Amino acid sequence: MSRNVGEANAAAMLADPDFSTLTILLLKGVLHRAADERLWSALLKLQCRLRDYVAVLGLDVVVDATEGYAFLAPRAGAAQTAAAAAQPSVLTQRPLSFHVGLLLALLRRQLAEFDARGGESRLVLGREDIAAMLRPCLPAATSAARLDEEVQVHIDRVVALGFLRRFESSSGFPAYEVQRILRGFVDVPWLAELDRRLSSFEPQSIDAALAREPRR
Numbered sequence: 001m002s003r004n005v006g007e008a009n010a011a012a013m014l015a016d017p018d019f020s021t022l023t024i025l026l027l028k029g030v031l032h033r034a035a036d037e038r039l040w041s042a043l044l045k046l047q048c049r050l051r052d053y054v055a056v057l058g059l060d061v062v063v064d065a066t067e068g069y070a071f072l073a074p075r076a077g078a079a080q081t082a083a084a085a086a087q088p089s090v091l092t093q094r095p096l097s098f099h100v101g102l103l104l105a106l107l108r109r110q111l112a113e114f115d116a117r118g119g120e121s122r123l124v125l126g127r128e129d130i131a132a133m134l135r136p137c138l139p140a141a142t143s144a145a146r147l148d149e150e151v152q153v154h155i156d157r158v159v160a161l162g163f164l165r166r167f168e169s170s171s172g173f174p175a176y177e178v179q180r181i182l183r184g185f186v187d188v189p190w191l192a193e194l195d196r197r198l199s200s201f202e203p204q205s206i207d208a209a210l211a212r213e214p215r216r
Contacts, residue, residue, distance in 0.1 A: 018042040022050060026061065026072050030162050030181055033068030043070055067180040099137065099150075100157050106133045107163065108186040111178050123178040126169070130155055130176065 022043055025031050033040040043050070044065065051061050054072060063070040096104070110133075114123045131151045138147055155176070158164045163182045169175040 016046070019046055019049065022046060023053060026050070026054070026070065030069055030071045032179070032181075040068070062184070064181075064184060067183065069179075069181040069184070071181070071184075097154075097157075099134065099154050100161075102137055103130070103134060103154050103158055104163060104182065104186050107158070107178050108182050111180070111182060114178075124169075125176050125178065127152075127155065127174050127176070 018039065019042075021039065022031070025039075031040070031043065043063070047061055047063055047070075054061060055075065058075055059072045060075045061070060062073050107130075110125070111123055114120075131148070134151050134154060135147065138150055155164065159166050159176070163179050163185075164176040165179055166174055166176055
């Protein structure tokens, strides 16, 4: 039966270019509705077949139709046997640094407060807005130039992870849109654990608490 499903999906990839494109894009990272409305519509129509196809890799397709993003994640309830754990994974996970994890948490809270106020649908922050959130958590002895450099490194890392989108504002200065997929990765338990670690401010323990990073 599974062989028939696999053969059917393989044939579907050849017959439907959208199916093939969606599979490749999801294996590479996150698919955003805003990036391609036509392809997003195709995803909604093909998501059941896509789930069948990636299930053989131990993955599931996570779709948030309201926020407009989709990504691959390990299948919930998959067998956690020693043999399964020894199998290579398509999705790679690496630990976050303390300050990158902290920035994600701060951005997540900003997004929650922004949504609570209502109004605009896009949360856009200037570089200085983000820097102001991070500066109190950086070493006080660091020079101003070094401080700005560190802040930019952390911002660039979050951009690379796909949680911030950089663009030039009308004023000519860089601005960053907080991507709503952040809501799916930084949840309440994750924030609560970060708060607990921050209360004692143990960087090594915090690094361990932030050991979950989605693939990009």
